[in-house]
Amino acid sequence: MSQDAIKQYLEKKESGELTFQKGDLLKQNILQQVKLSGTKDGMLHFGDVVMLMNIGGENRKRTAVGINADINRLTKFPSLGIQAPCGVSAGSDVQPLTRTVFIITSVDDSPEGSTLCFDQPFALKTTSGFASGLYLKSDLQSFQKCAKKSRLQEVFLDENDCFLSWWKIVHFDPLERLEYEGQPVPADMKVLIVHCKTNQALAVLGDQVLWTTYGREYEVTAHTFLDSHKVEKDNNHWILCTSDPTAMDL
Template sequence: MTYTRTYHHKVRLGNWNEDLHLEEDSLKEFLQKKARGELTVQKIDFLKQNILRQVNLSASKDGGLHIGDVVMLVNTGGPSRERSAISINADINNLSKAHNPLIQAPCGLTAGRSVQPCTRTAFIITSVDGGPEGSTLHFEQSFALKTTSGFAGGLYLTSDHRTFQKCAKVSRLQEVSLDEDSSFISWWKIVHFDPQERLEYEGLPVPANAKVLIMHCKTNQALAVLNDQKLWTTYGNEYEVTAHTFLDSHRAEQDNNHWMVSTCDPAGEGLLLLDRPQTSDKAEELPLTEPSM
């Protein structure tokens, strides 16, 4: 027969002394963790306070993208999907145990419906071919996307061929994540969203805040956000992000693969240029300069 305690330890029946000491030890441990900031609720507050801190995006004076620009990757949305931005999906398990905790790899990614620039949504366009800081980014030019330094850890947006052990959690498609690896698996390139004009734009400067495709150099799969594959995160219900090219009946990429590499308002008001009208004339979008060799 199982023993069931029917009295409080203050009645001093059974193992009342041991129960009293256990409660005192539990309270002491709780207070020590609270003093060190190790309680789960304190860690979550610390994470959100730092990862949602506002970040100033780069302002493009010539309308184009450049090496070193701080940008957001915003999906244009679709009939059954809201506009969303690539976001760091970090939880308290991704925090390092250093005196000043940072986000450590590997770390997941999602597409959040909040498109405000913050540590969670800001990425730096980084050269992989020795291009100088501030040089113009061109269509089909390889580059890397890195989180900001400091709390975000300076991690790279990476992907690789899917395997049984490494794939997206819900859709099981090719996984996209953040890692310290700056090798070929972290190389991306931008191509024009219209397949019929893609060759004409090759080598031209990439305009900021314009609809484009972001292709993974190693696997040749396009960065994508999924309609019906959602993940519950610390920040709410968000879309899953993968590297997969979705084609329609005309062999053109669907809106799952359409992105805007967003900068801030050159006027200095901090507004994202997410609704800039598209122009069909290449000469009016950017000054035509020869691609850097």
């Protein structure tokens, strides 16, 4: 190794710019434990810190949506954090971590602490600080903008609240939807999370594997999967966890 190469290596090491150093820095921050909100009345509220857990299915275990950031998404300016836009994926590590928790955020001036209702629009936002307070978004599928593996409608994280970041909760049973419309959403219950602009339901794809910084995970898209009875499949079944999901009996 030449003197110039050694000097460059030492300079990078000193400033923490080596690949393994960046990887360690990313994991130290994004895998920090986070406390979920819990619930006193059994309902979801604006401001709640939750996990989005898919209940699992035939070809996959239960998974949680998480920030799929590698070292290329790591930024140190103006402060240490994740750079937008950023992808998401679903992993089998269902612990509440910086990468796997979201804040239920109002888009219609509902006060923090008020109850979230079925079919009411809301946003899902990562925590502030290292996770940068990014919004979970989707948009109409196009040739240029779609999920990498399945080519279905992309789900991603980006700055600023807008119509692309609006979602709503729908009762998982089609026969019960009209009855529950406008009613408070129970916490830790199986539901659909539907994108307001495109009317596609959040989904995890067990047959589309992503090899991420965090291991083997699955692609997340906005796509409604229907069975022969026109009922949404378990790809679209989610629980907004307000308590430790590993303790749930599903």
